[in-house]
Amino acid sequence: MxxxxxxxxxxxxxxxxxxxxxxxxxxxxxxxxxxxxxxxxxxxxxxxxxxxxxxxxxxNEKYCFRKDVIKKASTKKTAKVFMNNIKELYAEDKIKPADLGFVYSIVPFVNYHHNLLTANPYEMDASKDKYLTVSDISEALGMHSKEVAKKLSSIKWDGMSVFTRIKRGRDTIIKANPLIVFRQEGYPPASMYAEFIINKK
Incomplete structure (x- = not known):
């Protein structure tokens, strides 16, 4: 309710x-x-x-629920959203409803191992992860690549980026801030969000 x-x-x-x-x-x-x-x-x-x-x-609890209400949920098949942090994000002056919608549209791609966006987020073998580029995300969400790139770089919370880009070979892959969304049990270790803190403004 x-x-x-x-x-x-x-x-x-x-x-x-x-x-x-x-x-x-x-x-x-x-x-x-x-x-x-x-x-x-x-x-x-x-x-x-x-x-x-x-x-x-x-x-509908099929899409959104509190784990303390539904104990049977498998963490590997669901993603945890830190509600207080999401509320703070949405309270930021420059954040619009469409920005929050974009954040939630990314949740299904957050990988279990490292919070990078992948096409196979439930894959337990990290060597098989299929990383998503801006173009891949644009195609998956039906958005123009320039719009996706702008969202990825402009959505900020508490002086931190909600997404960061990581260069991997010729491609640039995307990581979601684990203080916003996290697929593993418990609270993310500092090593998972260190780059977000370091680049905090």
Whole structure:
């Protein structure tokens, strides 16, 4: 159930959802909710709290869940998003909804071993990893390569880049900041995000 804070008792209202998503027009939020429902990503229902009925929005746990709620989740097949850091990222002045959408669209490509973006993120043999270039990401997301390159270099959080580029031979491959998204158990070790801290501005 969507709530404004983890310890909130009441569900998030449509007005609060608009505020969080930085949406000003009711038409826009209604259209977005309709699309999410059609994609089976969100549902709307009534819940009874404190003797009253409240409308509530629910995210389909097939796509997004808290691990403490669903214990059976396999880390190798899912990616952990650090919610407080994502909230801070979205609160940055220059971050737009489309930027956050881009970050989430990258999540399926984050590799288990090293947080590099690969075509086979669940591959347990690191020697078989198929690294993605900007062109590969552009093709996978249906975006122009210049737009992808701009997103990769411009999305910042707390003075750090959310993505960094690494030269590998003739190609440039991409790494996602593990303090934002991480596929392994627990908190990422410092060695995984050292380059992001070093380049922090």
């Amino acid at each position: 969507l709530k404004m804070e983890n310890d909130s008792k009441l569900p998030m209202t449509k007005k609060e959802l608009m505020e969080v998503l930085k949406i000003n027009k009711p038409h826009t939020i209604n259209k977005l909710i309709k699309q999410f429902k059609e994609l089976d990503m969100m549902s709307e229902d009534k819940v009874e709290l404190y003797g009253k009925q409240h409308k509530a929005f629910f995210v």
